[in-house]
Amino acid sequence: MGRTQQLYELQMADLEIDEKTEELARVEERLQEPEWLIEARERLGAQREKDQALRKRQRELEYTSEDLREKIAELDDKLYSGRVRNPKELSGFQQEADALKKQRSKVEDGLLELMLELEEVERECGTELAELDQLEQRWRGEHEQLEAERQRLKQDLARSEARRATLMERIPQSDYRLYTTLRKERAGKAVAKVERSMCAGCRISMSTVEIHRARTSPEPIRCGSCGRILYVT
Ligand SMILES: [Zn+2]
Structure with a gap:
């Protein structure tokens, strides 16, 4: 091989190395988890947080309701057991019981509303989860393809580098x-x-x-x- 031919062959190897290196960088960039997948995961995360917050509120309301129920039962006991005879005292208990019942009914209304909201949020969670599953599956497929491409490019590069090294041995x-x-x-x-x-x-x-x-x-x-x-x- 003449000197100019050697240089020409070296150039072929170098151009190939440049091209494959650029291609490899592009593939490696695309191997990063894509934005659309990260966003889908965040959407599901946001729905789940909402779900958690609603459940916490639900437990609080249930606790309040139970607390009121117990207080009302105590008052009812005083009112109807016959142990208390004083009409003024009885009327006071009655008023207190009425107020608590009204309060409890409000809490129960709140609970009902909350459960409807929770149902809606759970539906949203289901939708987001299904979508995320689909996107993850799509990404797995793409990722596999990109990974194969990456391997192929690395092999190509190694071949070109080896050819380059051999040529370099003889170039003045x-x-x-x-x-x-x-x-x-x-x-x-x-x-x-x-x-x-x-x-x-x-x-x-x-x-x-x-x-x-x-x-x-x-x-x-x-x-x-x-x-x-x-x-x-
Ligand atoms: Zn020229």
Whole structure:
């Protein structure tokens, strides 16, 4: 393999490495959990929090209601047991019992309302959970595909790196220095093939003499127009 061919092959390997590295970065970025999944999980979390808060309120109201029930029962006992005879005292108990009953009825109304709300929230929870399940399943499928792509790209990269290393063993340092400088200046392409008597890098026509020189010179010959190293096949 001639020196320019080696550089051309090196460029192929480097371009491949650049391309696969970019692709790999894109795939790895897409492997992060997507926004739509995070949002669905947050929606379910919010519904569950609402559910918890309502249940807590339910327990509090139930406790209050039970407490009132007991107090009312005590008063009823005093009222109807016959132990208390004083009419003034009895009327006081009666008033107290009435007030507590009214209070308890309000608490019970609140409980009923709350249970309806809870039912609604539980329905929402069910919907969100089903949706999340579906999205998670979709993500598992996508993730599996992306992971396979990632593996494939890593293998491709390893192959290109190995090829590059082999080529590097035989490339003279001065050639490599010129190559890296030109690659930086010429958007990754330091070597240009000569095709149909033209430099493939800048499309400038070349004379037969120039082509002959590029083919036979032991040193790399550069295009007079774009400066790239010319590779004549
Ligand atoms: Zn050129």
